Amino acid sequence: MVEVDVHNGLPQMIIVGLADASVRESRERVRSAIKNCGFDLPPRAVVINLAPADLRKEGNHLDLAIALALMAAHGQIPDSALEGRMLCGELGLDGTIRPIRGGLSIADLATREGLREVLLPRPNADQAAALGGIPVIPVRSLGEAVSHLLDEDPIDAAQGGLDPLVAALEVPDLAEVRGQEAAKRALEVAAAGGHNLLFIGPPGSGKTMLARRLPGLLPPLHLAESIAVTKIHSLVAEEPPSRLLQQRPFRSPHPGVSTAGMIGGGSIPRPGEASLAHGGVLFLDELPEFHRDALESLRQPLEEGKVTVVRTRARLEFPARFALLAAMNPCPCGHFGDVRGQCRCPAPTVERYRSRVSGPLLDRIDLHVEVPSVSLEELRGRSGEPTAVVAARVLAARDLQRQRFAQRVPPVNASMGPEDLETWCRPSDAARRLLDAAFERLGLSARAMTRILKVARTIADLAQSETIETAHVAEAIQYRSLDRRMGGGG
Ligand SMILES: Nc1ncnc2c1ncn2[C@@H]1O[C@H](COP(=O)(O)OP(=O)(O)OP(=O)(O)O)[C@@H](O)[C@H]1O
Numbered sequence: 121m122v123e124v125d126v127h128n129g130l131p132q133m134i135i136v137g138l139a140d141a142s143v144r145e146s147r148e149r150v151r152s153a154i155k156n157c158g159f160d161l162p163p164r165a166v167v168i169n170l171a172p173a174d175l176r177k178e179g180n181h182l183d184l185a186i187a188l189a190l191m192a193a194h195g196q197i198p199d200s201a202l203e204g205r206m207l208c209g210e211l212g213l214d215g216t217i218r219p220i221r222g223g224l225s226i227a228d229l230a231t232r233e234g235l236r237e238v239l240l241p242r243p244n245a246d247q248a249a250a251l252g253g254i255p256v257i258p259v260r261s262l263g264e265a266v267s268h269l270l271d272e273d274p275i276d277a278a279q280g281g282l283d284p285l286v287a288a289l290e291v292p293d294l295a296e297v298r299g300q301e302a303a304k305r306a307l308e309v310a311a312a313g314g315h316n317l318l319f320i321g322p323p324g325s326g327k328t329m330l331a332r333r334l335p336g337l338l339p340p341l342h343l344a345e346s347i348a349v350t351k352i353h354s355l356v357a358e359e360p361p362s363r364l365l366q367q368r369p370f371r372s373p374h375p376g377v378s379t380a381g382m383i384g385g386g387s388i389p390r391p392g393e394a395s396l397a398h399g400g401v402l403f404l405d406e407l408p409e410f411h412r413d414a415l416e417s418l419r420q421p422l423e424e425g426k427v428t429v430v431r432t433r434a435r436l437e438f439p440a441r442f443a444l445l446a447a448m449n450p451c452p453c454g455h456f457g458d459v460r461g462q463c464r465c466p467a468p469t470v471e472r473y474r475s476r477v478s479g480p481l482l483d484r485i486d487l488h489v490e491v492p493s494v495s496l497e498e499l500r501g502r503s504g505e506p507t508a509v510v511a512a513r514v515l516a517a518r519d520l521q522r523q524r525f526a527q528r529v530p531p532v533n534a535s536m537g538p539e540d541l542e543t544w545c546r547p548s549d550a551a552r553r554l555l556d557a558a559f560e561r562l563g564l565s566a567r568a569m570t571r572i573l574k575v576a577r578t579i580a581d582l583a584q585s586e587t588i589e590t591a592h593v594a595e596a597i598q599y600r601s602l603d604r605r606m607g608g609g610g
Pocket residue numbers: 296297298299300321322323324325326327328329330448449454494499
């Protein structure tokens with residue numbers, strides 16, 4: 121909130137309320153913008169108070185509000201013109217209004233506060249209007265804003281809408297990946313049930329290539345998701361998106377990423393990779409290279425679908441519900457167990473390499489899949505199913521889950537708890553026998569059994585089968601068979 125007090129005294133302008141450097145600079149911009157728009161402010165003593173005082177104000181988006189409040193305090197526009205309106209924008213020296221970050225969040229806030237109208241820079245307005253909240257008035261200059269407020273030259277509210285150009289963005293097609301049928305199937309299962317997935321294989325086998333095709337298999341973003349995704353990205357984008365994003369994000373942070381970079385932070389908290397992946401895919405390529413604490417920090421988002429950043433002055437929550445996809449080589453040289461490559465790594469090195477990723481994170485990955493190197497035959501072979509065909513099966517399987525878990529966010533099998541297993545994951549008698557045999561033979565843990573049942577439920581859903589049959593359990597067991605080789609109990 122911006123409050124302005126004008127009184128007699130030395131002509132000067134003071135801004136209070138923990139303004140950071142950019143806010144103080146706004147004093148100069150505001151002064152010159154007002155002058156250049158042809159308004160005249162007599163030199164008086166002015167105190168501008170930014171409330172609440174204990175919250176840091178960042179950025180230049182307060183310029184417009186400061187300018188208009190200043191004009192009201194000088195009696196150039198009536199106070200009533202500002203009532204019930206939220207005003208946001210950065211001013212250029214010439215009075216033009218430049219785009220800001222987080223326009224969507226501002227329109228959302230204004231709507232929730234029950235205000236009647238929000239004025240935003242023109243490039244921000246369409247996107248903010250897509251929210252469907254209170255009218256969003258697009259303004260290009262201070263002069264335009266004033267004429268609108270005085271009802272001299274009212275501006276029509278922005279219409280909003282989704283940007284077809286953004287929607288048409290290309291996602292690489294699954295058909296371009298030759299061979300690797302098992303890995304492609306695992307992607308399909310992961311997409312269908314919301315399961316996390318780990319690829320293990322030698323260099324150049326196509327792990328990264330496969331991973332980039334996961335967003336194309338996920339169902340399209342619905343409006344609420346699209347708004348949430350756009351809000352987060354608007355906070356960090358150099359150039360704020362002008363419309364709603366419709367593409368599921370695919371984030372592939374560098375292994376050197378810090379904990380703050382991963383889950384968010386900073387003195388002015390910003391969302392991290394986990395939140396930027398919200399609604400889409402967080403891809404951790406070269407998993408063992410990541411800092412351990414950065415990986416550990418993913419525990420909260422993986423469990424709760426959000427990140428809490430605590431600061432002395434504020435406690436912020438960012439949504440962070442993503443599909444986790446990880447890839448790694450089986451050893452430092454990458455060729456352990458590879459029929460075509462020769463592994464030169466001593467056994468203890470292999471052990472150490474793998475132990476870096478054991479533990480809590482691995483525990484939260486339902487599907488572990490080997491991606492062997494492709495043969496020349498496979499590379500020259502015919503292409504497999506295109507993304508669209510697989511995505512259609514995923515969508516059908518997701519529909520079944522939506523009916524099953526109507527009240528749940530997200531309505532996917534991966535979010536089932538122990539109590540759901542009894543209700544939804546009853547295998548047929550033969551399937552139960554297979555599961556019991558695997559338990560003994562593979563030395564699986566009780567937790568691994570739960571995983572297998574959940575994944576089997578997803579596989580049955582992909583087959584549009586109400587019961588979980590032997591074939592479904594058999595496939596699900598395959599996705600755990602690396603447990604023992606990885607040295608984890610799963
Ligand atoms: N199955 C495949 N079908 C077609 N091309 C492939 C396949 N696998 C790999 N390639 C080709 O090899 C390149 C390298 O593959 P990619 O980067 O996905 O390997 P990777 O498994 O991630 O390796 P690394 O372990 O070194 O990260 C791809 O860009 C692609 O051109």
